Amino acid sequence: MDPHFDYLMDEILQNPKCCRHFLNMGQFLLSEGHFLESLGFLNKARKLGDDSFRLYFLLGKVYLFLSCSEKSLSHFKKALEKKPSHEETKYIINALDGERHVSARSLKTSVVKGLFDDYADKFENHLINKLNYKTPKKLVKFFLAQTEKKMALKIWEKETPLVLDLGCGTGLFARELKQKLNNSQIVGVDLSSQMLKQAIKKDVYFELYQEDLLKFLAQEKKKNNSYNLIAACDTIPYLGDLEEFFEKSCLILKPEGFLLFSFEALKDDRGEWFSFFNGRFKHSLSYVMSLAKKNNLRGEVKLETLREEKGERVKGCFFWGRSIKIKKTDNFF
Template sequence: MQPNQLTSGDVIADRRADYAKMLDESGEPDAAAELMEQALELAPRWAAGWYRLAGYREKAGDRAGAIEAYRQTLEVTPEDIFGAGLKLALLGDVATPGQPPSSYVERLFDDYADRFETSLVEKLDYSVPVKLAALVATTGRNYALAVDLGCGTGLLGPEIRDSVARLEGFDLSQNMLSKAAEKHVYDHLAQADLSLAPDATGLFAEGAMHRADLVTAADVLMYLGNLESLFAAVSALVVAGADFAFSVEDAGEGDGFHLAPSLRYAHSETYVRALCLRHGLDVAAVSKTAIRKDGANVISGILFLTRKAA
């Protein structure tokens, strides 16, 4: 049995976990937690089970119990594919990490790839690719080489393709890249980890630095906390006079970023402007807008169009 399996490997434990899920869905998280504890007595190395128990305890108002279960999740899977460390940060048990675990983000989008576009576009009114492309179009420029960071399934690519001679896409999730390839829009697709130092991201394996005159990042930065390394990577990627268009979730007032209950990061306009200044990017346009729904809530974002100083 592998510790990251979504089933425990024990038939009785799985049955109790299924009943626990039913109890939680019927509004009985206390009872769900009790049954999940019984399942974990039979399968104590089941990481996904510990993560589920933590969620039930959270809903039941048992903060200490939730923390203990998230810690157990991390003990079983130190690579943290479930994002338990982020949950512990939200509960105040540990400091907010500057970046989420790459293993968590990769697994999240590998699992999400098949239903990504249906969920976002059709159900959550996701609009960033269209709005970001419209912002880029205001420049009136045609670009020799555009690099789409965190390209996902390739929603932005078709929106900018007509004004780009060559289009490269990079993403952490191989499953998302496979979906993007089906669109036949990108000239090159490859895996990259934007949370790493610039020379370790994978962005420069297929070409020289300072090669792009357009870089885009549609709803990518919310899966990064501290953006210093990302902006350094963009500075190494672009030529003088290049445009960098991107979106963030709006953190409101303040000069930093924070981790939201969604396990995404929100960044303030002040924080982003300071980064632009440090990395030689002139802010050409800023647009505050709704970017998607999250359940019954509308998520506010900020779109930026910036240009690398000559």
């Protein structure tokens, strides 16, 4: 048993009428992915008189994971009444009020930072063990297969490939890439300082930066820095409009450099991108392909299972694009 669980249980046994102890246990169980158990402790905290923002926010999250959208929305609204300026709560309510094409270009940076700062310690365990997450390994395999097919990896044998890992998180993608391309020099960028602390431990990065990825891309252009590969593993779902992402990424790709990313697939009849109840964006294949062509990228797309969520496979795509000058007569994809 987890020592922290034992500590929290001891507190409850010593003072079974203290709502704060039940609240702490509910939050711990939520972070471990034990949603029904978490719900029991949180409801007990409420019965004992807790009426805090924290309680309603945690209840909103639990019901969201349990696919009870209406109950989740109700509790997030109560949380917002307690703290009207809380950005993450406002965004979630906005998403839960109705799945729709949103006007926001991306998830707010303050919301993303808050989500992943809180999640960092449990991030890898939850993804790998709870969601059967293998996207980093699959994406690296896809990249190597496509790049070898085009005989492009030979270029990297003569120089140290420079790689930019956008939204690097705890370094899962970089670890997989480094195992296959040991001579690569990888720069990681992420909004969350706590995720970067986990990434440092893997000892695979040349440099790490805490920054918004679009701002970082613009800064690299001003510095005249360029990369052989720009990768974004499970980062695109936090962006809606991808115009700026494509444009700024391609401006700092070396000649015949590569853009590589995963994205959650949207049926083309629903538009270019769409925000769903979990706050993540899905993008249509035709939208991604049109932006690739617009920015002189030529390559491949592969349908893949990205992870499991609530017992179901989440389908998505891998995109591999090579920076070239496309002639009007060329066939694209």
